[in-house]
Amino acid sequence: MKFSIKDKLKAVLELMRVKNCLMAMIAVLIGAMVVSQVVRPLPFDAINVILAMISAFFICAGGQAINDIFDAKIDAKLNKKKPIPSKRITKNQATVLTILFYCVGLFFAQINEITIFIAIMMVVLLTLYSSVLRKVKYLGNFIVALGTSLTFIYGASAVGVITNTIILFTIAAFFANVAREITKDFEDIKKDKGVKVTFPILLKEKAKSIAIFFYVASPLTAIAGYIFLDLNILYLGGVVVATIVFAKAYELFVKRKYSLAQKKCKQAMMISLIAFILSIVII
Structure with missing residues (x-):
């Protein structure tokens, strides 16, 4: 079955869970705003904060995409409308997109040592969660929660103070x-x-x-x-x-x-x- 470019783009956005990615961006911004009151006005660090927000968006997108790759068999039975089971995106295409999202996220994370460390750590944890730990979901609960909550510290790190x-x-x-x-x-x-x-x-x-x-x-x-x-x-x-x-x-x-x-x-x-x-x- 052939799909239009519009269908493919919609599938990519579904794969990314754009709402979750936008929430990650907002949390980064809030983290930066809170600590900016202690050091200097936020506009002085605007570029770094924007870079951190973009980085968080794409790392989150990579985490969502890789989760769908490893859940493809389950989704084929329980949720056939998702991008991979519906065949709007193949597993190989989703893998390429995951790598691309992660690379973009890590590229924009090059603000300072702390942001790089957090970004790499989250890429590793999100990948482990979906691949190795997905069957041990009680551990995955803490990884997902950590990834979500660390966005505040990630934003603060972009400003340079926690x-x-x-x-x-x-x-x-x-x-x-x-x-x-x-x-x-x-x-x-x-x-x-x-x-x-x-x-x-x-x-x-x-x-x-x-x-x-x-x-x-x-x-x-x-x-x-x-x-x-x-x-x-x-x-x-x-x-x-x-x-x-x-x-x-x-x-x-x-x-x-x-x-x-x-x-x-x-x-x-x-x-x-x-x-x-x-x-x-x-x-």
Whole structure:
């Protein structure tokens, strides 16, 4: 079956998960904005920050693409509309695109030693996650969460300084993403059986205790920022709203409404991003 150029381009964008890549860019920008208040105005580092944002976008795209390559057999049974199972993109083409995305990401990461180190580390971890560790998904949860949360430190590194505030934001984001990943595992338990080892498959109901820990740890960490790092009242307001939404996600999780819990987690994380931005407002 032949596909038009338009179909091919659409498939490439689907392979990249553009929304996830854009979120990575935004997180890098927020990381840079937060630490810029400590050193110098952001425009002085604008070029470096833009390079870091582009780098994060393409490394994220590479991670998404390689995941689809190794999940092609599963997707052929469960999600035939995805780029590879639908044959709009072949495995070989997806492999070339993955290498291209990674190379572009690493090229733009050449800002300083820290950004290069983080970029290489994430390429290695994302590749290991999809290839070697994909069947041991309970470890993959932490890799995905680490990759998502490190974007804040990546942005800060582009400016040249990593503050306690950005470390706290990174930890809070890490906890939130682990909670969401485990929630997704509960949602996908039937699909993953016999294919991947997840916390719910490995520990059954006991896995909920692990998820609950991260559900609680994320908002508590964010609130600690206001208490110990002297962040402003606008930040606290944003965190309180995010905590309320996160509590709703927790409630849905306990009621086994995993799909809805995931969506609430995403909403809470988006509100948290707004709170992180509000933390730099001078009042």
